[in-house]
Amino acid sequence: MWYLLHEASQVMLTPARVAAGITKLVSESPLSPLPYSPTGRALVASCELFERTTRSYAKPIFNLPASERVVWQRPFCRMIAFGPPSNKPKLLIVAPMSGHYATLLRGTVAAFLDSHQVFITDWADAKEVPLLEGQFDLSDYVDDCIAMVEALGPDLHVMAVCQPAVPVLAAIALMEADEHPQVPCSVTLLGGPIDTRQAPTAVNSFAQARGIRWFEHHCIHPVPERYQGRGRMVYPGFMQLGGFMAMNPDRHVSAHWKMFNHLVEGDGDSAEKHRTFYDEYLAVMDLSAEYYLQTLETVFIDHLLPRGLMQHRGRPVDLKAIHRCALMTIEGEKDDITGRGQTFAALNLTPNLSADKKEAHLHAGVGHYGVFNGSRFRQEIAPRIKAFMARHAADRPLSSRRSPTRIARKSREVQAPISSMEQHSSARWDT
Structure with missing residues (x-):
């Protein structure tokens, strides 16, 4: 209605x-x-x-000083590469699927164009995805993250901004448990709700107070007839x-x-x-109803990941399996969406990752948006992330690095790897 x-x-x-x-x-x-x-x-x-x-406002464009290429695609997501293939280190930025388009991270992308071959997830507007393409939930999100990491090949760094921190960390844990050869060199989590029991914000408290049935009853609606996804249940x-x-x-x-x-x-x-x-x-x-409700229940109501109870298609997601992928967390002192300590919790939940592969940074005076965008991000936070990624790129042997290749665009299947590019709680807190 x-x-x-x-x-x-x-x-x-x-x-x-x-x-x-x-x-x-x-x-x-x-x-x-x-x-x-x-x-x-x-x-x-x-x-x-x-x-x-x-x-109503149309989807914005990136409008960055770099060409754009779609190098991987499935019904609910496509991956965009900026600029031609190069020998710069590869960076996959996983944008939040929380209502805004990936272009909200325009400044985040721009901060790394000079130093990295940048890729970003461009999530689809659910009201424009036909029903025949099927549903999309949190498990599909994790699958897409794994597929994109595989498509980009070895010697990859990943950055998850806000909401994707949980599915990205889950994807890495699953790959680590499988001893996957293409586990990323590093992952950086910026303002991500890993454990929303820590310093709960108004957003967290609202979800806890209402419960999943309230959201299912009040927030889920069918897409009207004039859109391609007509009939699909979504969170508008x-x-x-x-x-x-x-x-x-x-x-x-x-x-x-x-x-x-x-x-x-x-x-x-x-x-x-x-x-x-x-x-x-x-x-x-719009967000697909399955994804929205499953994310609410898993992350904000039941806290399944930090409690060690999260499952992916019947398989436990065990963060203790992470032992190769270096992990950095970034938090904002004035973040009113993801409270202090919620992202840092990831470091405590990965006891088998050595202390020299962990780093945490609490940035004074910035809110949620400032953690990943704006002048302070460009001048102070981004250089820290670049230094962290540079340190952990050296962990991989030179023999694993290959010459650049291209990925053909394909609508549904995982693509062939893009070229490789050249390149507890004891974690350090910086302010």
Whole structure:
């Protein structure tokens, strides 16, 4: 019902948005006297804000100074490579599948383009995936992570940003238990909810208080007819966005009021910064119901991974199996989504990984977004991660490194490996 009401509201507001757009266009004309008066500029600003706050936002583009190639693909995910094949160390960035698109990590990708051959997961909007492609749950997420690591070949580093910390660590544990020859050289977890019992945030407490049945009853809806995934049960992106904004409503209201004033004052640069941020922030995608509910139950309600009870297709996920892949955790002092200690818990849960392969960093003064994006990430956090990866790339023998090759794009199966590229709790805390 909520999905239909949302779609109906979008349709009903279309004439008003068109009228606001025409009014803005006419008012901004050089022949109009309105742009030269405060009242006229206020009218233009009001029209723009109305249009921006009532429309749906399309998927953004990366728009980085590097070409993009799709090198692996399945129905719910594709892997994008930036730039041509090179001899730089390989880095797979696993983007969160939590409502926003992978382009939210544009700055994260950009910080590593100079030093690494960067790949990123580009998760699909569930409402655009036809029902005939089947379901997608947390186990499928883990399978996709393993498949992408296999596709990229040896001498690979992995970075999991926020939500994927759990499935990525589970995938590595399963590969380690199998003595898989392509276990990554290192994995870096940034603001990931490994153990949400540690310093629970409002997000964690909300999940605990409601229970899985409440989410199943109130948050899951069928995709309307006009989308390719019509009939698929999803957690709608607009509901997730509402949750995001409800955490800090005053901040968003203040930001839009500031934009209104910037437009009235003729401060185009500041207004453009606002547009750039919210074009990204307000673009959201739907999540498959199976994945959303299984993640809630496994990670936020039952805490199965830190309790040693998580299963993958009937097989235990044992973090004690991790003994080769170096592990780094990054946390933000002011993170109000993933509390302090939740990511660091991964180091305590991997007792068979030697202390020299572990490192933790708590960054002072940054929140959740600042852990993986922004000036402090570029200038202070990213260099630490690069140094960590460089130290642990040397663990692999030179004989395992091969010349670059290419992967052919394929719709559903695991691809042939991309070329190899050149390249307890005693973990160190840095502030």
